[in-house]
Amino acid sequence: MKRDAAKALYEQQGYMSAIPILSPEELQQARDAFADLERKHGEDYTAYSLHNVHKEYDWVMGLAKHPKLLEAVTAVLGPDVILLDSRFICKYPISKMQKSNGVIQPNNTCDKEKDGIEKPEAMPFVAWHQDMKYWGFDGGPVLSVWLALDDSLEDNGALQVIPGSHHSGLLPHYQSKRAGNMLSVNQEIPEELVETEKAILCPLQAGQMSIHDGLLVHASDPNTSNRRRCGYVIRYVPTCTYPIQDPERPRTFPATVLVSGVDKYNHFSKTSSL
Template structure:
């Protein structure tokens, strides 16, 4: 995946980070007020540490048991078939698994280092809308291999009848696109477009179980694009798109030159 390799606001050099501290990008406040202000301006936070080494190991082992029980094929084949509900599903490049009712996943969603930034951004009264794994399994093409496995997507919303798009994720453009045709990728898209929600504020927490770097398809975002409203989407003409309905924003509508890479080492997360 090509793109400018600027460090996004909030990116933390994870090589030097511990649970008690670490280097932060210039201008990124350690306070929750600073996180909230940065999110409102940029539309995302990246590289905040969440899990300790033992917590990450436990999460990987739990996911490994799930994967062993159902297999990669079943996970790739679709959510309902993977959890054994008997709903017909066909193989595709989408590999999502609904896991909100799984105890260890719920514990991750309620982890204090997940909820503290969520509540700083959305307020104290939040609800969990959805949790799932999106797995980019290793794929081979012309001698190239890539892989990300066991990345947890958790989506929260403020429990309120009032809608305030200024505070929320009203459609920032994001991608995890690969540079090799046919390999798994996530096209440029805006989450709110296909969530069936009337508005925000909403955010997603992307927690890495494996390193997510440029070479294996790290997330890219367009800072500030959450302030521009929803852009038109279409069916992607490219094979390998992992989004639920093969949606994409045409690249001519995306300010790709403004994109920033959000590399993550395992245990850290992105709020977007």
């Protein structure tokens, strides 16, 4: 697909999926390197806590600056692009959970209710949300990447999106009432505001990526398979964006990197060029 057509499709539906990025050799190298981090830190940590490690590991920066990945990103955002933030997210397989009284319990751990009785934890999921809700910047869009290190399919909790929902602007988010939400501040768009009947699944093969707009409503279900679902999530913005002080959107950006073009604005004063 030509760049102009790709940009038009992205702007219309708010996402694109199944974009091939990594060669088999590149994918294996990334999986091997991630396995080293799992051995070093443990899976409880690597599930969600590998945040902004693109400045710590050259191989991670290599993923974030992969030429095929940046080709798709710059087709949407233009030639001058900053890496805003990144994180590995893993949903580990059901085989690493224990069934207790018919309820799946991650990592053999329990929560205690007020009466002291232990109850099994819920399976991890990602609630319906928009990435922009807690990102404190303005002046331009954010584009989110999911670069799949594993196959991402329906049974292991692939991304679901509501096409075109980015045109509705920023929706209200409240604290999720469901246990297991992986989002860092437990945010969730109320169900009555989500047109779930329009939801589209975005399956990926390992080495492919999806991209979506920061206002696109999206979510993912629990991993009910016996396979891991791991991906590298990267946020990109055009250099014209700038940080703002907003208590409703408190996220700061200590690890920004210019990954394409030039930055004539220098709105993110700590941005480096690697």
